[in-house]
Amino acid sequence: MKLLDDKVVFLTGGSMGIGLECAKKYQSNGARIMIMSNDGASLAKALQILGINETQVVTGDVSQPVDVELAIKKTVTTFGKIDVIHNNAGLASPSVPLHETSDTEWARLFDVNVKSILLTARYGIEELKKTKGCVINTSSLVGEIGQ
Numbered sequence: 001m002k003l004l005d006d007k008v009v010f011l012t013g014g015s016m017g018i019g020l021e022c023a024k025k026y027q028s029n030g031a032r033i034m035i036m037s038n039d040g041a042s043l044a045k046a047l048q049i050l051g052i053n054e055t056q057v058v059t060g061d062v063s064q065p066v067d068v069e070l071a072i073k074k075t076v077t078t079f080g081k082i083d084v085i086h087n088n089a090g091l092a093s094p095s096v097p098l099h100e101t102s103d104t105e106w107a108r109l110f111d112v113n114v115k116s117i118l119l120t121a122r123y124g125i126e127e128l129k130k131t132k133g134c135v136i137n138t139s140s141l142v143g144e145i146g147q
Contacts, residue, residue: 002030008079009033010124012062012116013089015042018140022088023050034075036060062089063111068119082127086136087117
């Protein structure tokens with residue numbers, strides 16, 4: 001028996017970088033995973049790496065309520081539940097001084113890095129209540145040092 005046997009993880013930004021490494025660890029410990037990303041090519045590559053037995057993917061934008069709601073529903077339809085919502089999707093750009101950041105860049109940064117956490121909680125909380133699950137929020141060092 002593995003630590004995460006029979007657990008279902010909904011993972012945003014899990015198709016590359018830190019998220020993909022998390023997906024590998026979840027999978028090696030027995031979890032079933034739904035990865036959400038807006039990058040179809042990286043999702044396809046992640047599936048090649050992880051296989052399709054216990055991992056599924058959904059394309060969508062974590063900053064868009066409809067996309068997140070549909071992704072959560074797909075997870076429950078596919079796996080029957082959600083035990084963990086892991087918010088990992090994030091932007092590290094723009095890499096310019098604050099006074100040079102446009103309103104559009106600022107809004108996009110907050111929509112992806114912060115609003116997405118609100119949305120996954122909004123649409124996933126009832127499922128987490130059923131499983132007594134949890135939420136995990138991760139970031140790279142950019143979350144601590146800025147860019």
